[in-house]
Amino acid sequence: MPSKAVPESAERYGSVLDQLLEGFQVLDRRWRYLYVNDAVVAQARRTRAELLDRSMLELYPGIEQTPLFAVLERCMRERVSAEFVNHFTYPDGQRAWFELRIRPVPEGLVMLSMDITDRKALEERVRQSQRLDAAGRMAAGLAHDFGNLLTAIRGSVALARRRKPDAPVRDDLDLALQATARAEALVEQLMDFCRRRDVDPRVLSPADRVRDFADLLGRAIGRQYALRLELGPSPAIRIDGGAFEQMLLNFVVNAAEAGPDGGPITIATGDVLFEGEAHFGPITLPPGRYAALTVSDAGSGMTAAVAEHIFEPFFTTKGDAHGTGLGLSTCYGIVRQAAGAIAVCSEPGQGTAFTVYLPAAD
Numbered sequence: 029m030p031s032k033a034v035p036e037s038a039e040r041y042g043s044v045l046d047q048l049l050e051g052f053q054v055l056d057r058r059w060r061y062l063y064v065n066d067a068v069v070a071q072a073r074r075t076r077a078e079l080l081d082r083s084m085l086e087l088y089p090g091i092e093q094t095p096l097f098a099v100l101e102r103c104m105r106e107r108v109s110a111e112f113v114n115h116f117t118y119p120d121g122q123r124a125w126f127e128l129r130i131r132p133v134p135e136g137l138v139m140l141s142m143d144i145t146d147r148k149a150l151e152e153r154v155r156q157s158q159r160l161d162a163a164g165r166m167a168a169g170l171a172h173d174f175g176n177l178l179t180a181i182r183g184s185v186a187l188a189r190r191r192k193p194d195a196p197v198r199d200d201l202d203l204a205l206q207a208t209a210r211a212e213a214l215v216e217q218l219m220d221f222c223r224r225r226d227v228d229p230r231v232l233s234p235a236d237r238v239r240d241f242a243d244l245l246g247r248a249i250g251r252q253y254a255l256r257l258e259l260g261p262s263p264a265i266r267i268d269g270g271a272f273e274q275m276l277l278n279f280v281v282n283a284a285e286a287g288p289d290g291g292p293i294t295i296a297t298g299d300v301l302f303e304g305e306a307h308f309g310p311i312t313l314p315p316g317r318y319a320a321l322t323v324s325d326a327g328s329g330m331t332a333a334v335a336e337h338i339f340e341p342f343f344t345t346k347g348d349a350h351g352t353g354l355g356l357s358t359c360y361g362i363v364r365q366a367a368g369a370i371a372v373c374s375e376p377g378q379g380t381a382f383t384v385y386l387p388a389a390d
């Protein structure tokens with residue numbers, strides 16, 4: 029039960045405050061919790077009774093030594109507001125981030141607390157992928173410079189060897205040449221790897237490409253899945269071959285993960301003519317001929333609320349341990365790069381079909 033010192037409005041609007049995502053707590057001048065809404069109870073992982081009328085100092089031993097408490101104390105003493113991002117570790121070792129807004133009130137302080145742990149994790153993943161990107165670019169640049177240096181070294185060594193063909197250093201020069209050749213091969217490999225990030229659009233037939241890739245696809249998801257191919261005639265498209273396969277793989281892996289075990293998963297190709305503009309969410313495709321590629325499954329399907337977010341990077345319903353949330357956002361990027369669009373058709377329990385429209389190359 030809220031204590032008597034609770035501001036009247038908080039008591040009256042308690043049920044409203046319990047709807048907030050933000051924690052809403054009132055502390056008296058002796059650091060006792062006068063009021064906590066449901067979000068605070070959840071964030072603190074305590075019961076309401078454990079919090080109310082108890083002092084923060086008693087509940088969190090050692091808090092006096094933290095930077096957070098220094099801020100709270102200043103707000104209390106000087107009657108000023110503050111904002112603070114608090115990194116918190118639960119007793120079980122789990123870490124969380126809270127964004128706190130602190131305001132002085134006659135009773136003491138009111139504090140709004142927002143759990144921003146997910147956002148922090150997301151920022152970290154974005155930073156990480158940017159670092160990877162930067163590392164890739166750097167490696168490509170280094171490999172290129174290094175390759176030029178090696179060419180110069182090999183030239184000089186070869187020249188020295190030719191000038192003094194019988195000198196006692198000849199064996200050493202031969203070894204140097206061999207090592208240079210090995211280094212050049214390594215640089216070549218590194219450049220190949222980095223170059224794979226660049227797109228190299230070529231004209232290809234979707235049906236042929238699917239047929240060639242189906243065997244690998246089957247291996248990727250496990251032989252127990254029935255992969256059906258319905259490869260109708262479709263126009264040639266201009267797209268990077270590796271990207272096309274990557275996209276197909278992402279769709280098929282998702283289809284397999286949506287269950288039921290064994291599939292079936294169908295990949296179909298076809299030919300579509302849009303007489304007028306065709307709209308797919310925010311994307312508008314101009315009229316014309318398109319190749320259609322459909323990957324469909326008889327799996328769990330998804331709700332409209334989920335479907336709305338599936339192309340967002342890092343959006344996953346599979347939990348952090350299983351999903352990356354990067355499969356469909358990658359597909360989206362690949363399809364946009366090729367001036368196409370993706371349509372989704374899904375019902376919970378009824379399976380899902382993704383159809384990609386890519387403009388005919390001619």
Ligand SMILES: Nc1ncnc2c1ncn2[C@@H]1O[C@H](COP(=O)(O)OP(=O)(O)O)[C@@H](O)[C@H]1O
Nearest residue numbers: 282283286338344345351352353354355356380
């Ligand atoms: N074939 C499918 N059936 C049902 N849900 C799907 C399907 N494909 C994608 N989804 C939904 O879209 C989300 C995002 O997919 P994706 O970007 O590949 O990330 P991830 O597979 O790592 O979760 C999935 O978590 C899932 O909720």
Ligand SMILES: [Mg+2]
Nearest residue numbers: 281282355356
């Ligand atoms: Mg996926």
